[in-house]
């Protein structure tokens with residue numbers, strides 16, 4: 047009889063020993079570090095982490111921002127903030143399957159609490175930072191990994207979103223410096239970041255080589271934050287930026303001039319892949335909450351849990367969470383083999399990344415819709431997890447590339463390879 051495989055597919059997709067060690071430490075961190083900060087925040091009348099009070103312009107209350115920063119600094123000290131960054135830069139060196147498990151755990155166990163801020167996301171160290179100069183590494187990357195500063199990714203513009211190569215912000219060379227002009231819009235953490243990853247045109251007409259990425263320090267003359275853009279998710283973090291003759295030294299170029307499109311895609315793909323753990327973790331939380339509610343709430347004298355119509359809503363939620371988790375783990379396992387953020391990127395990667403994002407976002411939207419349905423009017427109540435996550439789920443289908451853009455990437459690969467004939 048032939049020998050069986052050394053490792054089953056199931057084993058290869060399970061959390062590694064270091065992921066289990068990380069999640070054990072994270073559970074302790076939530077109880078010992080995050081819970082007291084949440085209790086302190088609750089006394090301040092600044093709202094909650096997921097429903098912060100906003101000022102007249104729609105910006106997050108500073109007390110909520112500071113509570114999130116405390117969590118990030120503490121997570122940085124404990125080595126919990128950047129498991130996705132390479133070990134040589136102070137991160138955990140985790141692969142994508144490992145990060146799926148980390149992210150699923152954090153979303154499942156933080157719910158909508160401050161624990162979500164612990165892991166570097168949009169405002170933390172990202173794959174492009176692994177390409178910065180030695181000087182920028184000391185000044186920005188290492189403090190980011192330690193949770194001491196925050197960043198933002200500035201790609202989208204008032205006139206250009208999906209069509210990245212159509213952007214209008216541009217930089218021109220002046221000796222070894224670059225002079226940056228233009229505007230960015232819909233930028234998460236626009237108001238608070240210390241340093242911005244800005245994508246700009248440096249070589250018009252050169253297609254995917256026409257863009258470059260620069261690090262713009264918030265203190266640089268000519269840089270300004272020009273307005274808030276309150277959105278459906280009401281987090282008070284989105285805004286617009288302006289660059290007027292901002293002088294950027296060569297040490298703030300990320301990678302090489304002309305690498306901007308590839309670097310921007312590595313940031314975008316990182317955010318796309320994080321949707322797997324996010325949607326599975328939050329989705330699992332909503333399934334558990336729906337089960338509890340269905341046992342407690344009665345209709346016609348018996349619990350909702352005994353009604354087949356409600357049982358089916360919960361079963362559909364479970365099926366969608368399963369779909370998001372399974373697609374994410376299988377896709378990210380392959381990306382661990384071929385490289386998720388390599389420059390240049392393997393030609394198989396864009397389709398896999400888009401499948402993970404689209405499957406997760408769409409499945410999670412259905413989960414949230416059904417979660418609201420199980421809760422009836424209570425699921426519509428402002429400030430409940432069901433109501434908030436329904437809005438979050440609607441949002442997820444747009445940033446980091448709308449669903450249509452993921453479909454474009456998938457079909458482009460299939461048609462090029464002749465599989466979709």
Ligand SMILES: Cc1cc2nc3c(=O)[nH]c(=O)nc-3n(C[C@H](O)[C@H](O)[C@H](O)COP(=O)(O)OP(=O)(O)OC[C@H]3O[C@@H](n4cnc5c(N)ncnc54)[C@H](O)[C@@H]3O)c2cc1C
Nearest residue numbers: 199200201202206207208232233234444445446447448450
């Ligand atoms: C809450 C929030 C946070 C964000 N954070 C950031 C951030 O931190 N940094 C950043 O740079 N950006 C950020 N964005 C911007 C986001 O990435 C863009 O909104 C997104 O890429 C879509 O671009 P757009 O809004 O300009 O839509 P458009 O590109 O104008 O698209 C409008 C519609 O047309 C469709 N469409 C457009 N082109 C095509 C095409 N070629 N084929 C098929 N359909 C197409 C789209 O799918 C969409 O349905 C954020 C947005 C939001 C809402």
